[in-house]
Amino acid sequence: MEILTGIGTIDRERIAAILRGTKGTISVGEAAGILNVASTEAAKMLSRWAKKGWMSRVSRGLYVPVPLESRSTEIGLDDPWLVADRLFSPCYIGGWSAAEHFDLTEQIFTTIIIMTTQKPRNRRPVIKGTSFMVRTVSKNALFGLKPVWRGQVKILVSDPARTLVDMLTNPVFGGGIRSVKDMLENYLMSGNKNLERLIEYAQQLGNGAVFKRLGFLLEKIAPQETDAIGACRKRLTTGNARLDPKLNNTKLITRWRLWVPENWKMMKKKGDPFDR
Structure with missing residues (x-):
């Protein structure tokens, strides 16, 4: 653990200049x-x-600068999004x-999900105590994004619709399909x-697979959304997908070409055993 020690006037002036000219993170080039x-x-x-x-x-x-009130460099990240943007750009949260x-959720997730065009070796880095999950996407997939200000820096975040599409593409991004279903309801x-x-x-x-999962979920939780359900039906691709690859998908819903767990097949409305 590094302990704060004194520095001279010149170093203080240099650090002050760097802090004035940067926005939360400091690179060697800057x-x-x-x-x-x-x-x-x-x-x-x-x-x-x-x-x-x-x-x-x-x-x-x-x-990153160490706050003046800190007595040690063993600090957490003040804003992990800023660090993620610097390390993995072009990317989005x-x-x-x-x-x-x-x-869209009241759950507390301690890991930050980053979608990047980079191909990092370590896709589960832990930086200053903050965990990240890094996934590679193509440049063509950088759409449906919304700029969000974090201090003086604009960070790209997937908008609500794109967020759901990503989670329907791979339910792991939402903490599993049960959580994704709740977020879709919200x-x-x-x-x-x-x-x-x-x-x-x-x-x-x-x-x-997105249309299969989305159509199936809408039919269960929002059957009145007939236009959206019909749009999903029109876009069904060949082959069968799994509702959530992490679950035991044993029942095939033929009209959606989707393998689902037993209790999902029987779930008809909010409040059924599936929801508990």
């Missing part, structure tokens, strides 16, 4: 540009300040992290409801 020094010299400075406890290294070449932001009761947009995004993403 420090070099602000101080008008070579990257190698800036890297040495940041490393030295980290050893003295005035900076905290979050990854190679990337630092998605899945349950976006669902929490848009009040979406249908919210001001963000836009089933036409949801269908459009699913069509653009081109994953046939």
Whole structure:
């Protein structure tokens, strides 16, 4: 554990200049540009300040300032979204992290989901105590995104419809299909409801399993949404999908070409045993 130690006037002035010229995170390149020094010299400075406890290294070449009130560099990330954006850009915050932001769930998820065009080796990094789940998407999949201000930085987050499409593509992004079903219900009761947009995004993403899962769920929890259910039926692809690959899908719903668990097949409305 690094303990804060004193630094000289010149270093204080340099750190102050860097803090004025950055937005929550500090890269070697930014420090070099602000101080008008070579990257190698800036890297040495940041490393030295980290050893003295005035900076905290979050990854190679990337630092965050240590709050003045802190007595140690062992700090958590003040805003994990800022760090995620710097490490994995081009990217967006998605899945349950976006669902929490848009009040589609009351569940508390401690892991941040990042959708990126990068192909990182470590897809489950833990940075300063914060866990991330990183998934690779194509550049063509960077749509349906909404800029959200985090301090002075704009971070891209999947909008509510895109968030649901991602979770219907792979229920793991929503914590499993039971959680995704609850978020879909919340979406249908919210001001963000836009089933036409949801269908459009699913069509653009081109994953046939989304329509099978969405149509099946709508038929169970919102049978009055006949237009959306019909739109899903028209877009059914060949082959059978699984409602949630993590569950024991033993019953085939032929009209949706979807394998589901036994209790899902019998579930007809909110309040059935499935919901408990």
